[in-house]
Every structure is written in structure tokens, then in C-alpha cells.
Amino acid sequence: MNHDFDLLIVGGGLVGGSLALALRDAPLRVGIVEALTETQRQALTAGDRALALARGTVQILDRLGVWQDVAPKAMPIRHIHVSDRGRFGKTRLHALEKGVDALGHVIVARTLEDRIARELRGLDAELICPARVIGLKAGPNGVCVTLKKGEECLNVTAALVVAADGGNSTVRRLLGIEQNVRDYGQTAIVTEVSTEADVNFTAYERFTTAGPLALLPLERKKCSVVWTMKDQEADELLSESDANFTANLQSAFGYWLGKIQLASRRQGFPLKLIRAEKMADDRVLLIGNAMHQVHPVAGQGFNLGLRDAASLAERLLTKLAFNEDIGEKAFLDRYARARQRDLANTIHFTDGLIRAFCTDFPPFALARNAAMIALDCFPPAKRLLARHAMGYGFRF
Numbered sequence: 572m573n574h575d576f577d578l579l580i581v582g583g584g585l586v587g588g589s590l591a592l593a594l595r596d597a598p599l600r601v602g603i604v605e606a607l608t609e610t611q612r613q614a615l616t617a618g619d620r621a622l623a624l625a626r627g628t629v630q631i632l633d634r635l636g637v638w639q640d641v642a643p644k645a646m647p648i649r650h651i652h653v654s655d656r657g658r659f660g661k662t663r664l665h666a667l668e669k670g671v672d673a674l675g676h677v678i679v680a681r682t683l684e685d686r687i688a689r690e691l692r693g694l695d696a697e698l699i700c701p702a703r704v705i706g707l708k709a710g711p712n713g714v715c716v717t718l719k720k721g722e723e724c725l726n727v728t729a730a731l732v733v734a735a736d737g738g739n740s741t742v743r744r745l746l747g748i749e750q751n752v753r754d755y756g757q758t759a760i761v762t763e764v765s766t767e768a769d770v771n772f773t774a775y776e777r778f779t780t781a782g783p784l785a786l787l788p789l790e791r792k793k794c795s796v797v798w799t800m801k802d803q804e805a806d807e808l809l810s811e812s813d814a815n816f817t818a819n820l821q822s823a824f825g826y827w828l829g830k831i832q833l834a835s836r837r838q839g840f841p842l843k844l845i846r847a848e849k850m851a852d853d854r855v856l857l858i859g860n861a862m863h864q865v866h867p868v869a870g871q872g873f874n875l876g877l878r879d880a881a882s883l884a885e886r887l888l889t890k891l892a893f894n895e896d897i898g899e900k901a902f903l904d905r906y907a908r909a910r911q912r913d914l915a916n917t918i919h920f921t922d923g924l925i926r927a928f929c930t931d932f933p934p935f936a937l938a939r940n941a942a943m944i945a946l947d948c949f950p951p952a953k954r955l956l957a958r959h960a961m962g963y964g965f966r967f
């Protein structure tokens with residue numbers, strides 16, 4: 572059967588865009604449907620949101636040819652400092668001890684999105700933008716997709732559709748794929764602070780009774796803050812004056828970096844663990860946030876989504892080398908099965924952190940304190956934590 576495209580990627584964001592770049596030299600007719608123009612995206616996105624990139628992620632971005640350009644704008648994480656507010660236990664990880672120059676990097680999400688968007692415009696692939704998927708009919712021989720582009724409706728066909736259209740995936744809804752949702756009842760407050768002391772390439776993760784608080788280095792004296800707490804507490808803190816909010820933040824974080832000052836607006840992100848019930852359907856795959864949304868406590872969402880894209884690109888290239896049908900059911904099912912382990916491990920890791928550290932029930936609090944001291948004194952456990960932080964903990 573002849574199709575307009577071999578592969579149609581819905582969503583040209585961080586994950587969908589990365590997949591298109593990974594396939595730039597593949598003998599495929601690729602279409603990318605993206606709902607937002609660059610101007611629309613810049614007006615919408617939380618410009619200040621930072622992404623912690625694992626070491627494995629940086630290596631993939633390097634292979635995609637986008638890292639070299641953004642590297643000067645990214646801050647290396649050379650130390651990770653994990654502590655528990657009001658308790659003695661803390662653990663530290665150092666890049667040099669692991670024989671690497673950085674455990675990961677921090678970058679403003681918009682910097683990476685802009686770079687990927689620029690690279691997409693230079694590809695041979697057809698970028699259909701701004702356009703939205705509004706209809707989809709998948710069958711054993713191909714997928715027929717209806718797009719709304721301005722006032723116009725277009726019908727295109729593809730041998731394989733990859734949905735990378737984010738947490739609110741239209742493709743998933745059109746296919747009737749249900750989601751498993753666990754509402755954490757928590758909101759992440761995201762903002763930036765300037766600090767009195769030099770951050771010294773350190774990422775701080777501090778566990779408080781309210782929830783985890785991360786300060787990620789953006790500049791020598793500037794950090795991105797992700798502070799997770801119960802919805803109601805977050806609502807209250809979001810409506811506080813800047814001065815009161817800063818005083819609360821300072822009291823929760825302490826004076827590891829001297830006095831801190833608010834450097835950008837605050838935004839709240841309600842947190843849920845969401846997994847689609849399946850990753851593969853007739854000639855359709857879900858990847859990135861369209862498939863899963865994890866708690867940002869350990870900064871794993873994009874790292875995981877990028878591994879979805881890298882793994883898929885690798886398998887597609889092998890399939891193409893044998894001149895085989897890339898939408899074949901057995902192939903899609905194999906890919907979905909292969910991704911389960913990484914997904915399950917990532918969820919287990921982030922969920923475990925939340926369960927262990929978002930409680931002040933004394934026995935648990937003592938146990939986590941002891942665990943942190945033990946972790947600091949027990950190299951094998953520390954190595955495992957470092958592997959997760961660097962993005963090597965999970966295979967794809």
C-alpha cells in the first residue's frame with residue numbers, strides 16, 4: 572500500500588523532535604505534525620523551567636548533533652547533595668569520584684526546545700506546522716490521519732504513526748487508550764532564585780515533610796527551584812507575597828547557599844503519575860509524555876522519553892536495513908515490551924523516593940536518615956544512586 576509518509580510523528584517537542592533528528596539519515600519519508608509555531612510555544616512554555624539532564628541523555632543529544640550548540644548554556648552538575656531537613660543524615664556524590672567531569676547537566680527547557688525546533692526546520696522531513704491531529708483511523712495496512720491546518724482539513728496516510736504529543740495526547744484519546752492515573756495530590760512549584768554563595772556546580776535535593784525540594788545550578792549564583800508539596804499548601808504558598816514565599820523557601824532549604832532571593836515568577840504544576848494502558852496499537856506507538864508522566868522529583872521525565880526515542884530510532888534503522896515493514900505488529904509489540912523494564916524501573920525509583928522521603932512518621936524518618944548516612948558510607952549503594960543520576964541505571 573502506498574502512503575504519503577512512511578513515518579508520521581505527531582508532536583515536534585523535545586521527544587518527537589529528537590526522534591525525527593535521530594532518523595535524519597534514514598531512507599524514510601518522515602512527516603512531523605506540530606500544533607504550535609515557535610512564537611506560540613515561547614509564549615506558552617514556562618520559560619524558566621529547567622531540565623536536569625542525565626549523563627546518558629547528554630550523550631544521546633550529542634549524537635543527535637544538538638548538544639555542541641547548547642552546551643555553553645548548560646550548567647554541569649559536578650556534585651549532588653542530598654539531605655533531610657531537620658535531620659543529620661546527608662549524602663554527597665562527586666563527579667570526580669566516578670571518574671567523570673559531570674554527573675549530568677542543567678539546562679533551561681526552552682533553550683533545548685528552541686535548538687531542536689531550529690534543527691527540525693533544516694531536515695528533509697516535512698514539517699506540518701501549525702497543525703493538529705483531529706482524527707485518526709488505524710488499520711492493519713496503514714493509518715489515515717486527519718489534520719486541521721488553519722481553516723483547512725487534510726487527510727494523510729502513514730505506515731507508522733508515533734504519538735509524541737505530550738501528556739494530553741490527542742492520538743491516545745482518538746485511539747481510546749485508557750490511562751492509569753495516580754494523583755499524588757501534590758503540586759511542584761517552579762521558580763528561580765539568586766544565591767549569596769557560589770552554587771559550585773552542585774545540585775541540591777532536600778527532603779522535607781512537605782515534600783522534596785530541588786535546587787539545580789543554572790549559573791554560578793543562580794538556581795532553578797522545584798519544590799513539591801501537597802496541593803493545598805502549594806496553593807497557599809503560590810498566593811503568598813514574594814517576600815513571604817522567599818522566607819518559607821529559605822527556612823525549608825536552610826543556608827547552604829547563604830541568603831536566597833526570588834529571581835523569577837512562580838508557577839505550579841499539579842503532579843500525577845500517568846501511564847497509558849498500552850504503548851503499541853495497530854501501526855501506532857506512544858512515546859514520551861504521551862505514554863508516561865512521572866513525578867519530577869528525580870528529574871527523569873525527559874530523560875526517559877529521550878530513551879524511548881533513541882531506542883525506537885535504533886530499532887527502526889535495523890528494520891529498514893532488512894527492508895521490512897516498520898509498522899508490523901510483531902515489531903511494535905517487541906519494542907513496547909523492550910521499553911517496559913526501563914519504564915517500570917524509572918517509576919519504581921521515583922515512587923520509592925517519594926514514599927520514603929515524603930513522610931515525617933518517626934520510624935520512617937529515622938530509617939531514611941540512617942539510610943542516607945549509610946549511603947554516604949557504603950560505596951556500592953552510592954554507586955547505584957550515581958548510576959541512576961547519570962542515566963545509566965536503566966537499559967533500553
Ligand SMILES: Cc1cc2nc3c(=O)[nH]c(=O)nc-3n(C[C@H](O)[C@H](O)[C@H](O)COP(=O)(O)OP(=O)(O)OC[C@H]3O[C@@H](n4cnc5c(N)ncnc54)[C@H](O)[C@@H]3O)c2cc1C
Pocket residue numbers: 581582583584585586587604605606607620621622623624702703704705735736737738740741742759761797840858859860861867869870871872873874875876
Ligand atoms: C515541574 C517539572 C519539572 C521537570 N523537570 C524535569 C527534569 O529535570 N528532567 C527531566 O528529564 N524531565 C523533567 N520534567 C519532565 C519533562 O518536562 C517532560 O517529560 C518532557 O517535556 C516531555 O516531552 P514530550 O516531547 O514527550 O512532551 P511535550 O514537551 O509536552 O511535547 C508535546 C508536543 O506535542 C505538540 N502537540 C500536542 N498536541 C498535539 C496535536 N494534537 N497535534 C500536533 N501536535 C501536538 C505540542 O505542541 C508539543 O510540542 C519535568 C516536568 C515538570 C512538570
